[in-house]
Amino acid sequence: MTIKGFVTFCDDIRQELGGKITLVGCYTGEMTVHGQAPATLAKLGLQTKLVFPAEIAPRKIDVRIDFVPGEKTLFEATLDIPEGEHQKALDRVEPDGTGDEPQFTLTQYTILSPLEIPGEGRIRVRVFVNGETVKLGSLRIRFNTPAT
Template identity: 35%
Template sequence: MMERYGYSIFCDDIRNEPGGKLSFVGCYNAVMFTAPRFPLVLPKFCIHFHVFSPATQPYESVLSRCYVPGRTDPIAEEAIEVPRLQDQINLLASLPKNGGAPPCIVVAASLVFTPLEIPEPGMIQVRALINGGPGELQVGSLTVTPAEG
């Protein structure tokens, strides 16, 4: 059985393009190398994420949370719009029964911070609370570390 999962893109900017496209500018790989001085303040920082759920496990609600190193409480907590429950159930009923890969319901959103303060080195984390819990789904992380030199 397929599990819920997600991923995040961490970048300096997200731009809306014609035709509904998104452009991600200054994307980070697994690590953000910074100056050695903390707290660090970035003038702008963006996170775009997707959460996938098997169509047999529809969403009632999705709450995104962003954590920065040095703080235990989320710095952002935002409800993400999900399709109406009946629309999700109707979609599942309309799909062919032997269509190959199991169908998913996907929600996506962007978090934009202007500015973002990072108190200390560590990990920026994105998590999602789905249907009220019981736990948070890890949706992505970015290690923040001072550059050597």
């Protein structure tokens, strides 16, 4: 099964008028927490996106967000894909066969609030589909302790 995906980490996720989504304060692979560990963040937003061929769209996807080291689970969910949703993607194929391969895209927005960061490490996002693990990405956490 060919499944691709990624995660965007940010400070906040906002629903705008007209159905638009705004990601605020996006991180590019690393977050620096000012102060000493452990620390509690008010919130951390995650946009996870999966893309796979529509004809193999699964009916269920398990999502897990962990803090490593220590394998502390921060969030777990099972996403059920309603009957017929993958067919909508197949129906978007051009009648003459031109265009892109039909793909099913699943986007999930998650806000972890409050979020306790025990120390330096990574927040890691994985999905599990039909026994396959898909690595979506991680955010490295560093602490910057001010000199006294």
